[in-house]
Amino acid sequence: xxxxxxxxxxxxxxxxxxxxxxxxxxxxxxxxxxxxxxxxxxxxxxxxxxxxxxxxxxxxxxxxxxxxxxxxxxxxxxxxxxxxxxxxxxxxxxxxxxxxxxxxxxxxxxxxxxxxxxxxxxxxxxxxxxxxxxxxxxxxxxxxxxxxxxxxxxxxxxxxxxxxxxxxxxxxxxxxxxxxxxxxxxxxxxxxxxxxxxxxxxxxxxxxxxxxxxxxxxxxxxxxxxxxxxxxxxxxxxxxxxxxxxxxxxxxxxxxxxxxxxxxxxxxxxxxxxxxxxxxxxxxxxxxxxxxxxxxxxxxxxxxxxxxxxxxxxxxxxxxxxxxxxxxxxxxxxxxxxxxxxxxxxxxxxxxxxxxxxxxxxxxxxxxxxxxxxxxxxxxxxxxxxxxxxxxxxxxxxxxxxxxxxxxxxxxxxxxxxxxxxxxxxxxxxxxxxxxxxxxxxxxxxxxxxxxxxxxxxxxxxxxxxxxxxxxxxxxxxxxxxxxxxxxxxxxxxxxxxxxxxxxxxxxxxxxxxxxxxxxxxxxxxxxxxxxxxxxxxxxxxxxxxxxxxxxxxxxxxxxxxxxxxxxxxxxxxxxxxxxxxxxxxxxxxxxxxxxxxxxxxxxxxxxxxxxxxxxxxxxxxxxxxxxxxxxxxxxxxxxxxxxxxxxxxxxxxxxxxxxxxxxxxxxxxxxxxxxxxxxxxxxxxxxxxxxxxxxxxxxxxxxxxxxxxxxxxxxxxxxxxxxxxxxxxxxxxxxxxxxxxxxxxxxxxxxxxxxxxxxxxxxxxxxxxxxxxxxxxxxxxxxxx
Ligand SMILES: *[C@@H]1O[C@H](CO)[C@@H](O)[C@H](O)[C@H]1NC(C)=O
Ligand SMILES: *[C@@H]1O[C@H](CO)[C@@H](O)[C@H](O)[C@H]1NC(C)=O
Ligand SMILES: *[C@@H]1O[C@H](CO)[C@@H](O)[C@H](O)[C@H]1NC(C)=O
Ligand SMILES: *[C@@H]1O[C@H](CO)[C@@H](O)[C@H](O)[C@H]1NC(C)=O
Ligand SMILES: *[C@@H]1O[C@H](CO)[C@@H](O)[C@H](O)[C@H]1NC(C)=O
Ligand SMILES: *[C@@H]1O[C@H](CO)[C@@H](O)[C@H](O)[C@H]1NC(C)=O
Ligand SMILES: *[C@@H]1O[C@H](CO)[C@@H](O)[C@H](O)[C@H]1NC(C)=O
Numbered sequence: 013x014x015x016x017x018x019x020x021x022x023x024x025x026x027x028x029x030x031x032x033x034x035x036x037x038x039x040x041x042x043x044x045x046x047x048x049x050x051x052x053x054x055x056x057x058x059x060x061x062x063x064x065x066x067x068x069x070x071x072x073x074x075x076x077x078x079x080x081x082x083x084x085x086x087x088x089x090x091x092x093x094x095x096x097x098x099x100x101x102x103x104x105x106x107x108x109x110x111x112x113x114x115x116x117x118x119x120x121x122x123x124x125x126x127x128x129x130x131x132x133x134x135x136x137x138x139x140x141x142x143x144x145x146x147x148x149x150x151x152x153x154x155x156x157x158x159x160x161x162x163x164x165x166x167x168x169x170x171x172x173x174x175x176x177x178x179x180x181x182x183x184x185x186x187x188x189x190x191x192x193x194x195x196x197x198x199x200x201x202x203x204x205x206x207x208x209x210x211x212x213x214x215x216x217x218x219x220x221x222x223x224x225x226x227x228x229x230x231x232x233x234x235x236x237x238x239x240x241x242x243x244x245x246x247x248x249x250x251x252x253x254x255x256x257x258x259x260x261x262x263x264x265x266x267x268x269x270x271x272x273x274x275x276x277x278x279x280x281x282x283x284x285x286x287x288x289x290x291x292x293x294x295x296x297x298x299x300x301x302x303x304x305x306x307x308x309x310x311x312x313x314x315x316x317x318x319x320x321x322x323x324x325x326x327x328x329x330x331x332x333x334x335x336x337x338x339x340x341x342x343x344x345x346x347x348x349x350x351x352x353x354x355x356x357x358x359x360x361x362x363x364x365x366x367x368x369x370x371x372x373x374x375x376x377x378x379x380x381x382x383x384x385x386x387x388x389x390x391x392x393x394x395x396x397x398x399x400x401x402x403x404x405x406x407x408x409x410x411x412x413x414x415x416x417x418x419x420x421x422x423x424x425x426x427x428x429x430x431x432x433x434x435x436x437x438x439x440x441x442x443x444x445x446x447x448x449x450x451x452x453x454x455x456x457x458x459x460x461x462x463x464x465x466x467x468x469x470x471x472x473x474x475x476x477x478x479x480x481x482x483x484x485x486x487x488x489x490x491x492x493x494x495x496x497x498x499x500x501x502x503x504x505x506x507x508x509x510x511x512x513x514x515x516x517x518x519x520x521x522x523x524x525x526x527x528x529x530x531x532x533x534x535x536x537x538x539x540x541x542x543x544x545x546x547x548x549x550x551x552x553x554x555x556x557x558x559x560x561x562x563x564x565x566x567x568x569x570x571x572x573x574x575x576x577x578x579x580x581x582x583x584x585x586x587x588x589x590x591x592x593x594x595x596x597x598x599x600x601x602x603x604x605x606x607x608x609x610x611x612x613x614x615x616x617x618x619x620x621x622x623x624x625x626x627x628x629x630x631x632x633x634x635x636x637x638x639x640x641x642x643x644x645x646x647x648x649x650x651x652x653x654x655x656x657x658x659x660x661x662x663x664x665x666x667x668x669x670x671x672x673x674x675x676x677x678x679x680x681x682x683x684x685x686x687x688x689x690x691x692x693x694x695x696x697x698x699x700x701x702x703x704x705x706x707x708x709x710x711x712x713x714x715x716x717x718x719x720x721x722x723x724x725x726x727x728x729x730x731x732x733x734x735x736x737x738x739x740x741x742x743x744x745x746x747x748x749x750x751x752x753x754x755x756x757x758x759x760x761x762x763x764x765x766x767x768x769x770x771x772x773x774x775x776x777x778x779x780x781x782x783x784x785x786x787x788x789x790x791x792x793x794x795x796x797x798x
């Protein structure tokens with residue numbers, strides 16, 4: 013058996029190798045002049061001696077994209093388990109952990125004499141070349157500098173490729189990262205291919221890709237959607253976008269956000285029924301791509317999506333019509349055009365892992381946003397959210413955006429774009445992995461307490477985003493409708509599948525980064541933003557684009573439709589004028605949204621019943637019940653606010669010294685987070701205990717009850733005080749004008765609650781949690797307590 017596996021090579025490898033020569037790319041002795049001139053698009057011209065051949069070039073079989081599966085690879089030996097055959101994929105990245113399985117290449121056992129790696133294409137294939145790369149490692153410099161290539165139809169009889177005179181020794185790599193392409197003079201038909209390293213630097217390690225076409229299979233993939241499945245450089249992209257805009261002038265607007273560092277336009281395409289303006293009640297959606305210029309798939313996917321939407325709209329596809337008529341869609345294919353230009357010049361296979369990743373002046377745009385997380389989390393820990401610091405629209409500290417060179421021009425353009433349109437939902441398309449991540453992207457820890465709070469040891473928990481269940485839903489909506497994203501049995505792109513088979517993961521738990529677009533979007537704007545990693549191959553070969561489009565089309569459409577989930581509406585005053593910048597809060601979710609200029613708002617929510625409160629300065633808040641069902645389409649929840657007796661109330665407050673009442677935050681109920689507020693973090697607090705905000709439990713209930721009693725007592729005191737010091741008849745009037753009478757309204761709980769001696773310890777309020785909320789909100793406005 014063992015004997016059988018050993019290769020029987022027809023011609024033994026020559027003992028003396030020819031020296032690696034650079035002439036192969038020049039006019040040296042017996043060498044060929046390759047020209048990069050394109051011959052009918054995909055074929056390189058080659059001058060071979062005097063002859064002129066058109067050398068056919070096949071696309072990658074999919075070592076990098078993982079279309080080649082792990083069990084199609086076999087190696088002569090393995091240095092260590094973490095350098096197994098499945099680590100031989102082009103551009104695979106090592107994990108930093110020396111103890112796991114994820115090394116940065118296949119490495120052979122140095123004790124062995126003969127080394128090879130074998131790929132079983134499973135069918136007869138026309139091989140046209142190989143691409144090799146060294147090992148991904150921060151320190152070592154391991155790579156193969158020369159090798160033979162052999163072919164077989166049964167994996168026993170092997171034929172070493174020759175150049176007409178002797179075995180053809182291919183010259184491999186000269187460093188560990190740059191991929192080097194070797195093309196064969198003529199396509200070789202076989203099922204198996206072997207690479208036999210002959211010389212190397214350091215340890216014998218390599219990564220590779222194999223180029224090949226299915227043999228004699230003429231069945232061209234049907235171009236189902238008939239889009240432009242090619243890669244586009246900057247000018248081609250511009251041309252294509254213009255032509256789409258010309259084809260669908262009624263529903264498109266081709267615009268630019270500004271210029272990149274090198275002066276290229278950052279283009280976007282708006283697709284909606286009345287382009288160029290925000291329509292009241294129509295949510296804004298965005299897909300962005302190309303933050304890292306070398307992640308070219310997202311760019312092409314968005315260009316295809318534009319073509320698709322334009323054409324299907326014209327053809328009357330009801331789904332697309334509905335989507336486009338009801339949504340204002342913005343598609344931005346190339347956030348970092350400078351980086352893409354660099355990667356594009358090298359081409360889809362030869363750009364290495366990072367060429368073009370950054371902007372021209374070295375920024376990673378995706379994580380170049382102001383870090384609001386720490387500001388927000390600090391405030392949260394001090395018990396200031398949402399009373400003193402809002403739980404949304406966290407302000408950007410002054411000076412950050414203008415500080416010299418720390419924020420890229422591309423980032424600045426994005427920020428002003430994000431602020432200028434009332435986006436509701438967005439996703440950024442990235443590459444190099446195949447999964448969807450949801451925020452927070454940054455790692456932060458909150459102090460949590462084990463059961464029996466206050467008694468166990470404090471333990472650290474990763475910060476959970478307030479809308480986590482919604483974010484998970486949004487992520488799942490993409491991952492589960494993508495054709496292959498949840499097929500994780502082969503593992504992830506570079507390591508084990510981090511998603512537990514779901515195709516989604518919380519970025520902070522997986523690969524945390526600070527200053528991300530997603531976190532910024534959530535904390536500073538109304539928009540919920542996720543990252544979609546489209547696949548292992550950041551810059552797939554052109555021939556993959558149709559397949560990738562088919563994999564993503566349904567997911568792209570499904571995800572866009574999620575912008576119509578939850579509630580939406582308009583906040584107006586009694587005269588019907590829209591109130592902009594009003595706050596809309598959902599009880600139990602400590603993250604509000606604000607109305608736009610036309611008073612409209614959207615709050616993405618999973619199905620359920622919600623008590624929703626709208627409030628605006630100078631108006632009495634109003635709370636109503638809104639039900640989100642399972643049917644598509646957002647529930648309409650409008651608010652008509654009454655003017656509050658604001659000035660008079662302020663007068664009253666001034667009379668007793670503007671002393672605000674400090675109340676307790678309801679924290680992050682429902683998110684599973686537990687915060688601890690100590691006495692010194694709550695100014696004016698008279699409580700000596702730490703107060704939990706957990707999901708109930710008997711201890712918490714008892715505690716809440718005690719707190720409630722204390723609050724009632726204080727309120728009564730304050731009322732008495734107010735009576736004593738002012739004796740204004742206004743007091744009662746104020747109470748009635750600011751408190752709407754309906755049950756769905758913000759009737760403060762203490763008004764309907766027995767305040768006098770009838771109060772009994774064992775009387776349970778109807779909804780415990782609500783009470784603390786009402787208090788928070790009232791405090792927030794500092795009016796309705798009176
Ligand atoms: C494999 O089989 C095909 C078809 O029979 C033949 O053309 C090719 O030369 C064979 N390849 C090798 C390496 O034997
Ligand atoms: C070859 O490997 C050695 C040690 O592994 C390293 O120091 C050296 O820089 C490498 N040579 C090149 C040209 O990378
Ligand atoms: C554009 O609008 C015009 C006028 O409303 C209409 O006649 C035409 O059919 C529309 N074209 C497309 C492509 O929708
Ligand atoms: C920004 O840099 C310029 C020159 O590089 C300098 O003159 C200017 O003072 C800097 N501004 C700030 C705010 O640091
Ligand atoms: C919006 O309202 C908030 C308070 O809710 C206020 O701080 C902010 O300045 C307002 N913004 C605008 C543009 O009016
Ligand atoms: C405050 O004064 C008003 C009018 O004098 C009185 O009706 C009311 O009962 C007083 N409130 C309290 C809490 O004593
Ligand atoms: C506004 O005030 C009117 C009476 O002036 C009342 O009937 C209505 O319920 C109030 N609406 C809200 C939302 O408070």
